[in-house]
Amino acid sequence: MKFNYKILKNLVSAIKSREDLAEKLESHLFEVESVAGDVMDIKILPNRYSDAACYYGLAREISAMYGKDFNKNSGLKSLYSKNLKTKGRSFKVVNKVPNLCRRISVCHFSGVKINSSPKWLKEALESSGIRSINNLVDITNYVTLETGQPLHAFDFDKMSPSMNSGQVALIVRQGRPKEAVETIDGQKFKLDPSVVVLADKKDPLDIAGIKGGKKAEITNSTKNVLLTAGNFDGVSIYKTSRKIGLTTDASTRFSHNISPELVGWGMARATELILELCGGEIGKFIDNYPKKPQKNIIKFDIEKFNKISGLDLKEKQALDYLRKLGFLVNGLLVIVPLIRTDIEIFEDLVEEIMRMYGYKQLKPKPPLIFLKSHKQGDEINFKDRTRKILVNMGLSEVYNYSFSDKGDIKLENPASKDYSFLRHSLESGLIKNIENNFRFFQRVGLFELGKVFSYPDKESFMLGIAIGDKKEKTIFELKGIIDQLLSGLGLTDYSVQDENLERLKIKSNDGVLGYIRYLREHGGKISLAEINLGELFHKAQDEKEYESISKYPSITRDLSISVSLNVRVNKIMEIIEASVPQYLDDVDLIDSYIDDKLGEGNQGLTFRLVFLSEEKTLTDKEVDEEFKKITTALINNIGVDVR
Amino acid sequence: MNLEEIKNKAVESFNKINDLPKLEEWRVEYLGRKSELTNILRSLAEKSIQEKKQIGNAANNLKKELENLFEQKNHNLRYVSFNPSSRGLIDITRPGKKIETGHLHPLTIVENEIKQIFSYLNFSVIDGPELETEKYNFDLLNIPKDHPARDMWDTFWVNKKRGLLMRTHTSPMQIRYMEKHEPPFQIIVPGRCFRVEATDASHETNFHQFEGLMVGERVSLANFKFIIAEFFKKFFKKTMEIRFRPSYFPFTEPSVEVDVKFSSGRWLEIMGAGMVHPNVFKSVKYDAKKFQGFAFGAGIERLAMIKYNIPDIRLFFSGDLRLIKQF
Numbered sequence: 001m002k003f004n005y006k007i008l009k010n011l012v013s014a015i016k017s018r019e020d021l022a023e024k025l026e027s028h029l030f031e032v033e034s035v036a037g038d039v040m041d042i043k044i045l046p047n048r049y050s051d052a053a054c055y056y057g058l059a060r061e062i063s064a065m066y067g068k069d070f071n072k073n074s075g076l077k078s079l080y081s082k083n084l085k086t087k088g089r090s091f092k093v094v095n096k097v098p099n100l101c102r103r104i105s106v107c108h109f110s111g112v113k114i115n116s117s118p119k120w121l122k123e124a125l126e127s128s129g130i131r132s133i134n135n136l137v138d139i140t141n142y143v144t145l146e147t148g149q150p151l152h153a154f155d156f157d158k159m160s161p162s163m164n165s166g167q168v169a170l171i172v173r174q175g176r177p178k179e180a181v182e183t184i185d186g187q188k189f190k191l192d193p194s195v196v197v198l199a200d201k202k203d204p205l206d207i208a209g210i211k212g213g214k215k216a217e218i219t220n221s222t223k224n225v226l227l228t229a230g231n232f233d234g235v236s237i238y239k240t241s242r243k244i245g246l247t248t249d250a251s252t253r254f255s256h257n258i259s260p261e262l263v264g265w266g267m268a269r270a271t272e273l274i275l276e277l278c279g280g281e282i283g284k285f286i287d288n289y290p291k292k293p294q295k296n297i298i299k300f301d302i303e304k305f306n307k308i309s310g311l312d313l314k315e316k317q318a319l320d321y322l323r324k325l326g327f328l329v330n331g332l333l334v335i336v337p338l339i340r341t342d343i344e345i346f347e348d349l350v351e352e353i354m355r356m357y358g359y360k361q362l363k364p365k366p367p368l369i370f371l372k373s374h375k376q377g378d379e380i381n382f383k384d385r386t387r388k389i390l391v392n393m394g395l396s397e398v399y400n401y402s403f404s405d406k407g408d409i410k411l412e413n414p415a416s417k418d419y420s421f422l423r424h425s426l427e428s429g430l431i432k433n434i435e436n437n438f439r440f441f442q443r444v445g446l447f448e449l450g451k452v453f454s455y456p457d458k459e460s461f462m463l464g465i466a467i468g469d470k471k472e473k474t475i476f477e478l479k480g481i482i483d484q485l486l487s488g489l490g491l492t493d494y495s496v497q498d499e500n501l502e503r504l505k506i507k508s509n510d511g512v513l514g515y516i517r518y519l520r521e522h523g524g525k526i527s528l529a530e531i532n533l534g535e536l537f538h539k540a541q542d543e544k545e546y547e548s549i550s551k552y553p554s555i556t557r558d559l560s561i562s563v564s565l566n567v568r569v570n571k572i573m574e575i576i577e578a579s580v581p582q583y584l585d586d587v588d589l590i591d592s593y594i595d596d597k598l599g600e601g602n603q604g605l606t607f608r609l610v611f612l613s614e615e616k617t618l619t620d621k622e623v624d625e626e627f628k629k630i631t632t633a634l635i636n637n638i639g640v641d642v643r
Numbered sequence: 644m645n646l647e648e649i650k651n652k653a654v655e656s657f658n659k660i661n662d663l664p665k666l667e668e669w670r671v672e673y674l675g676r677k678s679e680l681t682n683i684l685r686s687l688a689e690k691s692i693q694e695k696k697q698i699g700n701a702a703n704n705l706k707k708e709l710e711n712l713f714e715q716k717n718h719n720l721r722y723v724s725f726n727p728s729s730r731g732l733i734d735i736t737r738p739g740k741k742i743e744t745g746h747l748h749p750l751t752i753v754e755n756e757i758k759q760i761f762s763y764l765n766f767s768v769i770d771g772p773e774l775e776t777e778k779y780n781f782d783l784l785n786i787p788k789d790h791p792a793r794d795m796w797d798t799f800w801v802n803k804k805r806g807l808l809m810r811t812h813t814s815p816m817q818i819r820y821m822e823k824h825e826p827p828f829q830i831i832v833p834g835r836c837f838r839v840e841a842t843d844a845s846h847e848t849n850f851h852q853f854e855g856l857m858v859g860e861r862v863s864l865a866n867f868k869f870i871i872a873e874f875f876k877k878f879f880k881k882t883m884e885i886r887f888r889p890s891y892f893p894f895t896e897p898s899v900e901v902d903v904k905f906s907s908g909r910w911l912e913i914m915g916a917g918m919v920h921p922n923v924f925k926s927v928k929y930d931a932k933k934f935q936g937f938a939f940g941a942g943i944e945r946l947a948m949i950k951y952n953i954p955d956i957r958l959f960f961s962g963d964l965r966l967i968k969q970f
Contacts, residue, residue: 026888027886027888028889029889030889031888031900045889045890045891046791046792046794046795046891047792047891048891234790234791235788235789235790238789238790238791239789252791255791256791307861307863307935308863308864308918308935309863309864309865309897310863310864310865310866310868311865345896345921347896347897347918347920347921348896350896350897350918351889351896351897351898354864354897355889355897359886359887359888359889359899360886360887362864362865362868362887363865363868364865364868364869364872365863365865365866365868365869366866366869367857367859367861367862367863367866367869367870368861369765369827369829369859369862370827371765372765372827372828374762374765374766374767375767375768375769377768377769377770379770380758380768380769380770384755387747387751390745391744391745391746391747392745393745394743394744394745395745396745396746396747396748396964396967396968397745397746397747397748397751397967398748398962398967399748399750399959399960399962400960400962401848401849401960402773402809402835402837402849403848403849409774409801410801411799411800411801411809412799412800412801412802412803413799413800413839414799415799415839415840415842415848419848422774422801422809429962432962433962436961436962436963437962437963437964440964440965441964443743444964445745446962446964450835451773451774451835453774457774457801457807459772459773459774
């Protein structure tokens, strides 16, 4: 919110300079976003709209920072409470929604002269980015800047009187279905009962607390005026303002639940300025104040203050800060000014005192605590280990958005069409990453750890791994990586089974932990795996156990076979392993080829078999027998040709 | 052979030499103990003074000349036009091979560092759900419904009717943790959060935060100042000047903004913090008269950007290995 330095300086003569003021404001009150010439852009905190989003409020705070008192408001109060003469036309005020309109003050002025504003007033408005209209409207806007109370003036002569009595009434009521109001800027808004309006006997005159209406607008020919200041329920204004898509200075202020006490100050100050700048005479005045707020009294406790803050202040010192800010202090009882809607509990007073004393003077103190052993969730450790293993195998980590263009769960208010779902897989993000990185790298190995979401509101922690190579197929490397990862994480009991021609399942016991995919659409140059890390965490056994190392040498035999291309290698390996030769220690595929000599539709495969005994040195004869069992099993089961 | 002939022959064969073994042969032949030149020099003893002077000078000059030639070529072959393969050696001054290694994402690195520093300070690390409920994200944190304070957190809604949303901060974990644990404790919660933002160099719809919470019977704001000063000192590897500014969060009272001063002399806003609001303690059924504590939250991207001088927050989600491989 923009404020003029000169006006502040006028109110608080103790202010030293712009820089000093900006620094003080930042240390004790609000952030100053910019200082441009005399215009200071001050960021009002959301809980301080009631008391500090105006010149008087700021001046009160600034005076306290400079150790001075500020008592501008008391003068205004006396003017307001003066016995006002009741000249001019009679009118009445009807408040039909006392829960939503906590106060409405109305005053009649007759014989005003609408003119352009004096220079000082125009300038004051300009600093805050408000366009000058005419003296009366400018006064209402300026008084809002001074006191924080939004005001509105109606042309009395344009208001429809009652058909029966001929009397003008200002009615605060709910909008009616099919009713509409045209605002002063010419926009039309449809009304309904959730919208509060000020109305005459016939029509709504404005959207209460948000924007004035066209019907009784002040123009150059206006002679008689109803000046109004109201206070409206914050939630109601906030909802209406959002619903009709209209946010104004007034709606922002009311949304923050400002105090109805401000009404009095706003009316008094505006009255003073109208009589001074527009002439005319003051008439009947009505103050409808159905819900006067209760005084909030908080008992002060210096010990508690020091315990929360970690400071060591004396009671008098602490209470003095509150006094300077306009709190009444009676012994240990602190009476909160009614405009301080932000002050509810003792802790709020702690903040007031601390910020005025200065956080700068708060000395760091090591906490006194019982030592407890630090805990990092096992699952968090598990993720860290996963990352470490993958990085050690040369993969790099990426982060992708949790939003995607497909998924089970749709966002109600997505940022864009491409990101309108919660991702249900890490796949598409990783594929996109690989394609993008192919512009700069020949080989790309990536992984991501992240949440995915599935219907209706399930959240799972997944690991995605993708390997791309512009020239080579990468699935076997990926499978190797998965093997290393799973055993590195302590999962020994798992298998990789083919689900279809392009997809393998990673299974452990009965559960599927994830899958490995050969991306045919990418010519196999990208392959990808996704593993449910949450599930894996529950299955993986951390502890490894020593297996004795054989003292005897191993014997290696290569087995070359020719077999139909329809027979898949995992089937062959299953048979080799299932033939359970006593001394078979390891099987690996070391070569595969296609050759005319093998005959059409056949493939040549070479396995390396390692035989080992823990008890003795194997003889060739023993190995030959084992080898024979394997070849027999292969021939009998799938009719391979052993070469 | 006279000196003239020796010289011609030596120079002629010298010019054909291009490796060290040949050069050595040449040296033996023309400068060795059995070479003709050595013979001539040796035989000088038997010659007259006149001859000694005449031949001796010329022979010594020739010897020097040949020795110079030898030294020069020896140096050249050995160090300048060295042919490594001939000696089973290679030029070890060539640059090292580029080794492909994996890299953690910079946000992971920063998050790990944060976790580690707070672990040293006896904080426990926990995490929580990203798909949250309105109750935990707002209501129980003393953020009233239909209040403009909620504008501070522009929310991605999954199902507004059912109160399902993407958490806008890590603070819901304060509630979830306190519901299940009794003070005293101190925890940090790193995690991903979401806010409706127009993305630019410093705003992202997906981002990461870490939340801190310490509760006990006498945990004060001065204690927070100590903890956070320790954190920044370890994180930036030097003592950092920090300051608190008044702020407002519905779930803390008092509330402060924490700024850190950098060598450029600029103060940067790094985190929001404060003393836990008694209403928050009430929502988890703690005795608000007995317990007090502080809470804080900061953006991990922001810390990473400052630490590594990364100019644009969007880079973190680009998947660009040219960024990631730098860390």
